Structures are given as structure tokens and as C-alpha cells.
Amino acid sequence: MILLTGATGFIGGHVLKALSEKNLQIRCLSRKSINSGNPNISYVTGDVLDYESLVKATKGVDTVYYFIHMMGKQKEQEKFEVLDRIAITNMVRACKANSVKRIIHLTGMSNPQEKLSHHLASRKEVEEIIRNSGINYTIFRASVILGKGGAAFETLDTAVRKLPVIPVFNWQKTKVQPIYIGDVIRYLAECLDKSETINRSFDIGCSEILTYRELMQQYAKELGLKRVFIQIPGSWHRVSAYMLGRLAPVNPDVIYWLIESLRNTMVCEPNDLKRIFGFEPVSFKESIRKISEQVSE
Known part of the structure; x- marks a missing residue:
């Protein structure tokens, strides 16, 4: 039996579909x-902040997929960090x-040599609690996940599609290694049967390393859009979150914490995922092509 948290969310919804195809x-x-209407899928009422409900939910369970992460209001970072920990x-x-x-x-990628944003620091703490729990684990770390419905991608998509002139701030040269949602889900679903992934953590991303400015420029190019990029000193978190929050289908508070994390480098450490899984993530260009095909269907 598998317990899936966050089943109605971006990642959890995709994982639920992938696992259901495995007849688990x-x-x-x-x-x-x-009521799922599927004999292999059931729902249990509970809340991660209610310990007793989790005892009920985990009864008879072999594996837990944990996709919970709090993102509170802009002035409440301490609150969501505490809730994540609880x-x-x-x-x-x-x-x-x-x-x-x-x-x-x-979880999210992080560079141990950098001071992490509140968002990434909380994610790192959750990861460490899992790693030190004494329970077997498999942890994947990603930077920008490319897929419709994901907060980071929807924010990127909105900025490029709706802003003919795009302001770039002090995060423009930060390096990231994006990954297509399909590849993320493949790792998450297939690792169930990969004993080599037990008690290991992996950074996952495509082969290309891009700055955030290059990410937006290449995305605009793939969409056939001409965009002007203007460099502006500073970070302008609140203004950016407010503006994009009015345009994008993403909560402005979530956008704020994502923008705060743009200062942190997210580049993969070497690993042996290709040997274990037998595939490599698709390129950035191929990711955009796949997303465009899904939208046009």
C-alpha cells in the first residue's frame, strides 16, 4: 500500500496518475x-498537522510519497517554517x-555554500528530518520544473507571454538546471522498483545550465516572441510578486517566495541516475515542445 500526500496538487496529481497505471x-x-471511483485508489481524511490522523492514514502502508510544503503570507515566513517542521x-x-x-x-535544490532563501531553507530542513529519521528514503531535488500547472512554470510563462518589456533584477545571472515534469514523474514513479535509490538523494535536471535571463530569453524564442529585457538594480520582490500575481494563475504570496529563491544557484551535482533509470531528462527546447503539444490537444 502506498500513501500519497498532496494528491490534488501539481506533483501529486501527476504521480497519482503514473502510479495508478502500475495497478498499485x-x-x-x-x-x-x-470517492475516486477507482478500486485501486482510496482516500483517507487527515491533515499533516494532526498526528493522530496520520497514524490512521499510515496504517498498513509500505511507502509514503511526501509532497507537502507550506508557503504562507509574505510576512509570515517563520510561521510556515514552523508548520513545515511540525x-x-x-x-x-x-x-x-x-x-x-x-x-x-x-524537494528543491540548494547550494551548501550559499545562504538559502526562507523557502529553500525550510525545504532543506524537511529533507534533513527525513534523512535522519531512521526510515529508508529516496529524495529528489529539482530547480525549475517545466509543466503546466506548476507555480514556477506558470510564473515564467506569464512573464514571457504578457510582458513585451521584461525587467530583470539582481537574480538574472543565477544559474539553474530546469527539468520537464514528465521526467520528474518518471523518476518518482520508477524509483519504487529501484533498490539502488534507497537511502540516497539525487539532484535532477536537464543537461543544460541556464541563467534565469537565458531561461526567459530561450523560452520567448521557442514561443516566437520578441521580448526586450531591461536590467534594474535590486530584487523588487514585493513589486514583482504583486504585478505577476495579478497576471498569473498563481497566489502572489507563492510568487513572492519563489522570487526570493531566485538568488540561489540550483545546479545538479554529478550522479548515476542514467545508469539506474536508463534515460536522461529531455532538453529545455524539447520540454517546451512537449508542453506546447499538451496545450494544443
Whole structure:
């Protein structure tokens, strides 16, 4: 039995679909009762901030997919960091109480030589709690995930499509290694059967390393859009979040924390994922082509 958290979210929804195709028994954690209509998919009512509900949810479970991350209001970073800590601590305790064998987790990349944003620092803490829990784990770290419905991609898409003149701030030269959503889900779903991934953490990304400015420029080029980029000193987090929040289908507070994280480098450390999984993530250009095909269907 698999317990899937965040099943109605961007990552969780894709993972649910991938796992359901494997004919596995999947239990989804939800705040309200849902009837899936699929005999292999059930829903259990619970909340990661309620320990007792997690004990109930993890009963009879072998593997937990943990895709929970809090993102509060712009002036409440301490609050969501505390909630993140409580949530994962509750889950780890519940997993131990029911002898869950493994936790699979997706988080953000981080550079140990940099001071992390509030968003990435909280994600790093969650990762460390899982790694030090004594429970087997597999952890994947990504930077920009390219796919419709993802907050980072929707913000990028909105900026490039709707702003003929795009301001770039002090994060323009930060380097990242984006990855297509399909490849992320493939790693998450296939690692279930890969014993080589147990008790290991992996950075995942395509082969290209781009600055955020190059990311936007190449995306505009793939869309056939001519855009002018203007450099402006400073970070302008709040102004950017407010402006993009009015244009993008993303909560302005989420955009704020994502923009704050733009200062942090997200480049993959070498790993042996190709040997283990037998594939490499598609290129940035191919990612955009795939997304465009999905939108036109």
C-alpha cells in the first residue's frame, strides 16, 4: 500500500496518475472525503498537522510519497517554517508507529555554500528530518520544473507571454538546471522498483545550465516572441510578486517566495541516475515542445 500526500496538487496529481497505471493500491491523504471511483485508489481524511490522523492514514502502508510544503503570507515566513517542521515530524512519527518502510520525497535544490532563501531553507530542513529519521528514503531535488500547472512554470510563462518589456533584477545571472515534469514523474514513479535509490538523494535536471535571463530569453524564442529585457538594480520582490500575481494563475504570496529563491544557484551535482533509470531528462527546447503539444490537444 502506498500513501500519497498532496494528491490534488501539481506533483501529486501527476504521480497519482503514473502510479495508478502500475495497478498499485494507493491511499491518498485528503482534508475531505473523496470517492475516486477507482478500486485501486482510496482516500483517507487527515491533515499533516494532526498526528493522530496520520497514524490512521499510515496504517498498513509500505511507502509514503511526501509532497507537502507550506508557503504562507509574505510576512509570515517563520510561521510556515514552523508548520513545515511540525508536518514532517508528525509524518515521521506516524511512519515509525506503523513501521512504514520508505519515504519518497521531492524537494528543491540548494547550494551548501550559499545562504538559502526562507523557502529553500525550510525545504532543506524537511529533507534533513527525513534523512535522519531512521526510515529508508529516496529524495529528489529539482530547480525549475517545466509543466503546466506548476507555480514556477506558470510564473515564467506569464512573464514571457504578457510582458513585451521584461525587467530583470539582481537574480538574472543565477544559474539553474530546469527539468520537464514528465521526467520528474518518471523518476518518482520508477524509483519504487529501484533498490539502488534507497537511502540516497539525487539532484535532477536537464543537461543544460541556464541563467534565469537565458531561461526567459530561450523560452520567448521557442514561443516566437520578441521580448526586450531591461536590467534594474535590486530584487523588487514585493513589486514583482504583486504585478505577476495579478497576471498569473498563481497566489502572489507563492510568487513572492519563489522570487526570493531566485538568488540561489540550483545546479545538479554529478550522479548515476542514467545508469539506474536508463534515460536522461529531455532538453529545455524539447520540454517546451512537449508542453506546447499538451496545450494544443
